[in-house]
Amino acid sequence: MTREYNVAILGATGAVGRRMIEQLEQSSIPVKELKLLASSRSAGTKLPFRGKEYIVEETKPESFDGVDLVLSSAGGSVSKKFLPEAVKRGAVCVDNTSAFRMDPDVPLVVPEVNGEQLKNHHGIIANPNCSxxxxxxxxxxxxxxxxxxxxxxxxxxxxxxxxxxxxxxxxxxxxxxxxxxxxxxxxxxxxxxxxxxxxxxxxxxxxxxxxxxxxxxxxxxxxxxxxxxxxxxxxxxxxxxxxxxxxxxxxxxxxxxxxxxxxxxxxxxxxxxxxxxxxxxxxxxxxxxxxxxxxxxxxxxxxxxxxxxxxxxxxxxxxxxxxxxxxxxxLLKGAAWNAVENAEYLVKEDLI
Structure with a gap:
């Protein structure tokens, strides 16, 4: 039986976050449950995914309970605050901010170029800068x-x-x-x-x-x-x-x-x-x-x-x-699509 994944998108209402939802919708990742997370200001916003409407929730540490995969694009300070919490709860995170890019323990990955580095992850993968x-x-x-x-x-x-x-x-x-x-x-x-x-x-x-x-x-x-x-x-x-x-x-x-x-x-x-x-x-x-x-x-x-x-x-x-x-x-190869593509690689190689 194909494994399904509980996915959270952090920063779901931003320009990249919305495109992450679209790219995830078109991806090969089997999504069991989706959580859309953002700041308290954006909580309550409704966004569509695969024919259903999802309500955006305010991000809290417990938001990541039961989550397998996090796609994040909510700003560096938010990533630093919440992604270690998500990892602690068992999630693997693909982060689109600069928060962890230069951390020697965090793979910085463009799948076509250095996808094999995903095998060395410790819970967080960094998406490089768009340029x-x-x-x-x-x-x-x-x-x-x-x-x-x-x-x-x-x-x-x-x-x-x-x-x-x-x-x-x-x-x-x-x-x-x-x-x-x-x-x-x-x-x-x-x-x-x-x-x-x-x-x-x-x-x-x-x-x-x-x-x-x-x-x-x-x-x-x-x-x-x-x-x-x-x-x-x-x-x-x-x-x-x-x-x-x-x-x-x-x-x-x-x-x-x-x-x-x-x-x-x-x-x-x-x-x-x-x-x-x-x-x-x-x-x-x-x-x-x-x-x-x-x-x-x-x-x-x-x-x-x-x-x-x-x-x-x-x-x-x-x-x-x-x-x-x-x-x-x-916003796509430079951000949302590269993140989802990293996630597809993680799923394919059973790295989550």
Missing amino acids: TIQMVMALEPVRRKFGLKQIIVSTYQASSGAGQSALNELNQEAQDYLDGKNMQEDAKILPTKGDKKHYPLAFNLLPQIDVFEEDGYSHEEWKMIHETKKIMLNDMDAPEIKVTATCVRVPVPISHGESVYFTVADETATAEDIRKVMADFPGVVVQDDPENQVYPQPIDAVGKRETFVGRIRPDQENKGAFNAWIVADN
Whole structure:
């Protein structure tokens, strides 16, 4: 008889939480009972799942009694407070926040890239940052075949990466701009809620995502550097691949874009070779026909689970170096779908 699982979604009413419900609905996971959890403010909200309506409950430690699997996207402080409680009660948790990503005892997993790390879990699995996920999806097949020496990435990150409220703020600013009003009055969240100043994103670019570290890098840039190393080499400080990042918030609702420059160890590799290994990798779709203006666009990636890559071309000045353009829905492969995909792997390998 097929085992069924009691599943809880923590942060069920948020932009990612709602998509976790949708992705779980479409997944292969046999769900016996579903619990939708959120803050007291959202308790009482009704959300659908597989033809039934579920009432969102306020999260408490005892909410996790009898739960086998937790999918979490409620913010780092909430994860730190409640996920150890869930583990204590026997649940396995897949967390979409940054709370546990750099913990050496917590696997940081993109299933297609390093799914085998799930076998080493101690109750909590971390979902990587959305911008990191799509980059390693595109570059892991290159690393396996030709070796990776260096990655230089500039991101073009959608407003929804900062949550539903940031997306709402962008929409309001755009409307005010078109109405000739002052957008500055709408800016209360971006570039990051926890910093001193806030700026409009509509018709603008913000070269700050998260707070700045002492070395001048934003925390988002720090995450991309160290998460990439941990996912690919199982060591957040691995020297074998040099990684640097510039992360920029752009006035796009959903789907991140990334301009990636990378250097391979095998200098005989051609752009066609790179194209082929990427196209053969599960979950990656190559859209690369410049002659016919075919390349990935954020607007086309919305609602899709795949990572899209195009503009693959060699650096004419440096042998073994290439450029690529990578796009993915930051709320799906960058968050909800990657979490559910991790859960599917756990179920398939009987790791819950």
